[in-house]
Amino acid sequence: MSEKLKVGILGGTGMVGQRFISLLENHPWFEVTTIAASPRSAGKRYEDAIGDRWKMTTPMPEAVKDIVVMNVNEVEKVASEVDFVFSAVDMSKDEIRAIxxxxxxxETPVVSNNSAHRWTPDVPMVVPEINPQHMDVIKYQKKRLGTKRGFIAVKPNCSIQSYAPVLTAWKEFEPYEVVATTYQAISGAGKTFKDWPEMVENIIPYIGGEEEKSEKEPL
Known part of the structure; x- marks a missing residue:
């Protein structure tokens, strides 16, 4: 591409937002130009808004340190700065669907890491290598939203996207049952034993909703 697309990260100060920023460093197609987060982070340099909460194993990219964080709720203002956004906002499902x-x-395409729209009928849930044809449903979504360019696309549950490619390769053999066991991190929000001491020597073997997702989403 002769010119990189300008990318915004919604929820850029959280764990997933940080991962987006880390993965997009020096990307050949995309450049992170805008970071939006909660009002408490808005107006601060990204480096100052993060403080000591940078959770990635690689250093914070120099290119984002001086970006002034915008208020994610100022939708028109944020959208005017970008070509599309990655969404990793930390809100209730109803709030996520609305924003x-x-x-x-x-008219801003939204690629969401959140689960809120996974069961909206005209929002494709996509692993591009497996079901890109599901993007065809976007034309019906645009009609509902009244947009020409704007749409929402989502990814499946994090565990599912890792084993769905294997299931796809197996489809020709018509498997009738799959037993999947996932080993989760301490916290999807990036907490560690250091900042969550009550987890030391504690075991929480069950996470509500994961089994249902694993049954429904691969379909």
Missing amino acids: EEAYAKT
Whole structure:
């Protein structure tokens, strides 16, 4: 590409937002130009907003340190700065559905890491190597939203996206049952034993909702 696409990260101060920023460093197609987060982080340099909460194993990219964080709720203002956004906002499901649709209605494509829209009928849940044809449903979503360019696309549950490629390779053999066991991190929000001491010598073997996701989403 002769010119990189300008990318915004919604929820850029959280664990997933940090991962997006880390993965997009020196990307050949995309450049992170805008970071949006909660009002408490808005107006601060990204490095200052993060403080000692940078959780990645690689250093914070120099290119984002001086970006002034915007208020994620100022949808029109954020959208005017970017070509599309990655969404990793930390809100209730109802709030996520509303704000992602609001961004889409500004004609901004939204690629979401959140689960809120996974069961919205006209929002494709995609692993591109497996089911890119599901993107065809976007034309119906655009009609519902009244957009020409704006839409929402989501990814499946993090565990599922790791084993779905294997299931796809097996489809021709018509498997009738799959037993999947996942080993989760201490916290999807990046907590460690150091900042969550009550987890030391504690075991929480069950995470609500994971089994249901694993049954439904691969379908």
